[in-house]
Amino acid sequence: MASTDISNDLPRVLITSTKIEKAKEIATNMGGKYFTQEADVDHYVLNIDNKYYTAQIALCTTQNLSIDPANYEALIFHYDIESESTLKMVDELLTPILSQTDAEILLLISHSILDSIVKGKAVEWCAQKKCELIELDAKEIMELEEDQSKYGIERIIEALETHMWPNINMKDSRKNYQQPQSDVNDVGEQLENVQLSSAQGFADRLQMESVLDGIMNNDEADFGELFGKLRAMKEHAASMPSNQRRLAAEHLVTAFWKAIGGDPAEVDDIE
Secondary structure, three states: OOHHHHHHHOOEEEEEEOOOOHHHHHHHHOOOEEEEEEOOEEEEEEEEEOOOEEEEEEEEEEOOOOOOHHHOOEEEEEOOOOOHHHHHHHHHHHHHHHOOOOOOEEEEEEOOOOOHHHHHHHHHHHHHHOOEEEEOOOOOHHHHHHHOOOOHHHHHHHHHHOOOOOOOEEOOOOOOOOOHHHHHHHHHHHHHOOOOOOOOOHHHHHHHHHHHHHHHOOOOOOHHHHHHHHHHHHHHHOOOOHHHHHHHHHHHHHHHHHHOOOOHHHHOOOO
16 A cells, blocks of 8 residues: 555544654654655554554644644644743644544643643643643652553553544454453543543533443443443543542443453442
8 A cells, every 4th residue: 555545544643743853753652653744744654452452543743733633533732831821822823723623532742741830721721622631751650650540652542542443443352351350440440530620511421421321221232332432431521529430430340341241240349
């Protein structure tokens, strides 16, 4: 397959940065393999291969913010946020772009934000824009290890893996679950560890509850369908109190366990 065909056929992720070579660096660190350049956009191929599925996507890097975002399934913006004025600039640059996209994955990447006030405002801005803030070189390593959260490049990859890419190839869940209890628990932990954001509203909670109801009332839920809903579940869980978030995680664990053929009674006592 010619490189231009790959560019047109693969689902695409846009990575932008005003820093020279930074977008390319992010794509390379993610494991992307360079294959071509078109105009001012460099294209990398990223192979996703995890315990659930395989897929191949194109990472498209550029400094050109005037590019049409409509043809991308994920947008990754890199800006080092050092002050409120920087955040204001980010708002002015990105708001028009965000208004033109239906991409499900929106990430704002920065180095570690040391000023707690600036970081708080950045988190609030991201919540309003339905973005996720990811710090590339987070300093509070001990805190991150305690809640088992990923950060930096690992978190970017994890976020992309929650998306149901159109060329996804699901793995046989029964063959790939040597220790299914542990794997399904990991799904619940991801949902429980979603950080709360005051900017998310009551409508998000209703949508979350609706998704949960649909899952729990469907005894024949397909594993691929459940996995496709995981990102939405994680997003909307952010508006729930911790006790409700834990209950939602337990329900989701049970649904995944049933989808891979497990006996629901075996996960009744999950803590």
